[in-house]
Amino acid sequence: MPSFSDILAKESIFVDRNVLSPHYIPEILLFREEQIEKIMKVLSPAFKNERPHNLFIYGKTGTGKTASVKNIMKKFNDMERKEAVMTYVNCKVYNTRYRIIQKIAKTYISELDKSGFGLTYIYEKLVSWIIENKIRLIIVLDEVDMIKELDDLIYTLTRMNDELSEGSVSLLGISNKFNFKDELDARSKSSLYETEMVFTSYSAIELQEILKYRSNLGFKKGIVDESAINLTAAITASENGDARYALRLLLKAGEIAEDKNREKITDSEVEEARRNVDEDLAAEAIITLPDHQQLVLLSVADLDLKGSRYEKLNEEESGFLFSGEVYEEYRRNCKKHKKKPRTARWFQEYLNDLEMLGLITMVESGKGIRGHTRLIRIGYSAESLKNIIERNFRRGSIPTDSGEVL
Ligand SMILES: Nc1ncnc2c1ncn2[C@@H]1O[C@H](COP(=O)(O)OP(=O)(O)OP(=O)(O)O)[C@@H](O)[C@H]1O
Ligand SMILES: [Mg+2]
Missing domain, CATH: 3.40.50.300 (P-loop containing nucleotide triphosphate hydrolases)
Structure with missing residues (x-):
């Protein structure tokens, strides 16, 4: 059996984890x-x-x-x-x-x-x-x-x-x-x-400096690879330049390294942290979504797991779903969860909302495929999105139209 002393005796890669937390107020704000x-x-x-x-x-x-x-x-x-x-x-x-x-x-x-x-x-x-x-x-x-x-x-x-x-x-x-x-x-x-x-938003170079400064305070010397810092900065700059996100990635990468008894933070910890943090962020975004948007997203996830019925028709754009089949799946899910399905027009609006949050991506199909239709691709792993939404449902965050809790 593990004891607290064993756990506490383990060398940590952190000097001060708190320095990397979002609540820490740095004494020096670079570029500001x-x-x-x-x-x-x-x-x-x-x-x-x-x-x-x-x-x-x-x-x-x-x-x-x-x-x-x-x-x-x-x-x-x-x-x-x-x-x-x-x-x-x-x-x-x-x-x-x-x-x-x-x-x-x-x-x-x-x-x-x-x-x-x-x-x-x-x-x-x-x-x-x-x-x-x-x-x-x-x-x-x-x-x-x-x-x-x-x-x-x-x-x-x-x-x-x-x-x-x-x-x-x-x-x-x-x-x-x-x-x-x-x-x-x-x-x-x-x-x-x-x-x-x-x-203004930070550039990749600015984010690198900010991350270096923080990791020097937060981690023991030599723990964080320079390339891991650069990768964190590059990922963040390509998304939105949000320094909070960059620091969250770095902290998560540190926790992963510590958890798995690794001595260094390299690109691979950063990649893993990214998947982790992005999924946490997706879960946070989904929890605040109204019920029908969640049902639409669940339908995208369900269909993605089953595979599109039109896979063969759609060779150039593999991995995409047709908006028509997602709508059918959405109607089925509404029935299952005792919700009244909204019209196709509302459904299109919900898709737009989900795209804005980065939970799905959409493209217009070429003329060849069933006239003009929207093709939908899921933004995260279908399995984890499905888990997140079903967990929300079980927690009763989604009352049915008749006021019952699912
Ligand atoms: N120039 C900087 N140098 C060091 N750390 C920074 C710098 N800019 C931001 N940070 C860190 O990034 C995180 C986010 O910064 P902050 O909370 O000030 O963002 P914000 O502009 O207020 O964002 P929001 O609009 O979401 O409230 C904080 O942990 C902060 O310490
Ligand atoms: Mg703020």
Whole structure:
């Protein structure tokens, strides 16, 4: 029988696994010096008793927005100036005007610690606190697109500035949704976008440097092959340049090496990690999908396992399924799972959704094959997708139309 001492005595390839976790805030953010300096310049009036402009930061996922702002926040607070206050709100968690204003007020006004105060009361308390202490308050709204009544919130906070005889409120919004701006009122837009900044995606070379820096801190010397770093960077750059994904791959590759008692992280651990991480990501994406999309995906997986009936017709494009046969399979699956099948038009929409998530790929068939039709190929192993979806079904995440749980 194994003992804990045996397990603990085993040499680890990690120096500090935590350094590779997504929650770690690196002290140095490579390739972001320029952006960080620009943001610091925008915020610096807070230390001169002036109101900093509102700032909006946009950039795709994993481009270092949150990490950069947290890094700046640390420096900001290290200045130890009572009147300059920078506060961080994760809007995925605090996603309404009430929750956000309450969270901020509670942080600084202990009387509000209890719950149950109305918005007006909390608002008035916050105004008094700012005036009495001449506070220059900077509110970071990370993932600002998640806020349900954003126009209301921006309106309330801008109106607050009109009421303040001393001190001020500034907003620093962060988002990775490109079209998010279009959903805002003209007034909130011009307010939130007083200053704007873009974080561009990392190139393969930049990702290499970021990964090297982290692996030097996280792994023992000589554990990670240079080619493994380069491969991780190349895979990530070809997908989306998301540094979070790159670090996740590297951590997973390390865990695989450790698990299998290997002494080094090479290309093969990275390849294996990629399959692993991609499947985890697919599972995460599938869990949030509405039931009919899951049924369509299940049908693609089922058919892929059975093989297309038209395999022979379709020699040039092997491995593809016809959208017509997937639709038939979908109708069968609906029946099996006591769901009312949607029309073919909806079915096409669901296919588009699945393609957007990278769970399937589609091409238009050439004219020769049964007129014009869409050909579908599954993006991951059919078996694992089927397992993921059936597990969701068993967990009862999918109630039937009549409200029963499967
Ligand atoms: N320039 C960099 N140097 C070192 N690590 C970085 C750099 N940029 C990002 N990272 C790391 O990558 C991960 C993702 O970064 P971050 O959370 O800042 O992304 P984001 O732009 O906020 O993404 P999202 O839009 O999904 O919230 C973090 O673990 C972060 O530490
Ligand atoms: Mg972020």
